[in-house]
Amino acid sequence: MRDVIGKFESSINALKLQERALKYNTLILAEEGAGKTNLACKIRNYAIDNNVATLYVDFADSNVDEIEERYKNEYFNYIRFDESDAFQGELAKLIADKKHIYMAVDPRYFSNKRDITSKLTQTLQTQGLLDNYYYFFHDIKNLDGFYTKFEDFLLYMLGFLNLKKYGLTFLAQPHEIFENPQVKLLFTFLYLGKCSNLEYYNTAQLKTLKKNNFFHQYRTAHRTLLFNNIISNLVTIDEYTKK
Numbered sequence: 001m002r003d004v005i006g007k008f009e010s011s012i013n014a015l016k017l018q019e020r021a022l023k024y025n026t027l028i029l030a031e032e033g034a035g036k037t038n039l040a041c042k043i044r045n046y047a048i049d050n051n052v053a054t055l056y057v058d059f060a061d062s063n064v065d066e067i068e069e070r071y072k073n074e075y076f077n078y079i080r081f082d083e084s085d086a087f088q089g090e091l092a093k094l095i096a097d098k099k100h101i102y103m104a105v106d107p108r109y110f111s112n113k114r115d116i117t118s119k120l121t122q123t124l125q126t127q128g129l130l131d132n133y134y135y136f137f138h139d140i141k142n143l144d145g146f147y148t149k150f151e152d153f154l155l156y157m158l159g160f161l162n163l164k165k166y167g168l169t170f171l172a173q174p175h176e177i178f179e180n181p182q183v184k185l186l187f188t189f190l191y192l193g194k195c196s197n198l199e200y201y202n203t204a205q206l207k208t209l210k211k212n213n214f215f216h217q218y219r220t221a222h223r224t225l226l227f228n229n230i231i232s233n234l235v236t237i238d239e240y241t242k243k
Contacts, residue, residue, distance in 0.1 A: 030193020035212035095128040135168035
């Protein structure tokens with residue numbers, strides 16, 4: 001079981017993923033090269049080891065040769081989103097077989113109007129995905145206008161997450177939208193990596209962090225998120241190696 005993913009800097013304890021990580025949501029914020037993908041891969045491995053199917057949505061719309069090798073193992077099934085019947089048929093077969101899916105997506109397929117549900121949104125709400133899959137949303141193109149065009153995307157997820165059996169991990173570069181109180185309540189775990197624009201986050205520690213070092217925050221497990229204590233620690237995430 002690949003549940004040990006790193007260590008705390010303030011103690012000798014290891015940082016371990018537990019079952020609740022599959023049920024709740026994780027937000028990984030850091031600049032390019034800080035280790036977001038490495039951390040997400042650790043979470044993906046944990047889901048795989050627990051026999052939970054994973055859907056990795058890559059909003060950079062990557063070609064298969066542009067994807068990091070750490071994802072290209074026996075669980076790697078690449079597919080590129082489009083609105084054709086052929087795509088829907090291919091995806092339906094993967095879902096029926098509960099295969100792990102790596103889906104490249106051009107975010108322009110989203111609707112930027114609140115009263116219009118896009119084919120992409122409908123696909124993400126496929127019942128087989130909602131019932132059986134842990135989602136990863138990887139946004140590395142937010143500086144190209146992702147949040148400007150889709151300003152209600154994370155708020156839409158408030159309702160979307162109520163439909164899901166498992167949680168999700170969202171990877172992104174820093175953006176002020178994550179200071180929205182409603183958005184903050186979406187996430188039980190919060191990993192803040194090295195951020196250059198410190199106006200978004202009130203901690204000077206972020207400026208000096210090295211690769212794969214994160215300011216890790218999580219909510220204690222109580223019935224309501226609103227009044228839960230938030231525990232914070234500096235952590236170092238182990239570099240991924242294929243096993």
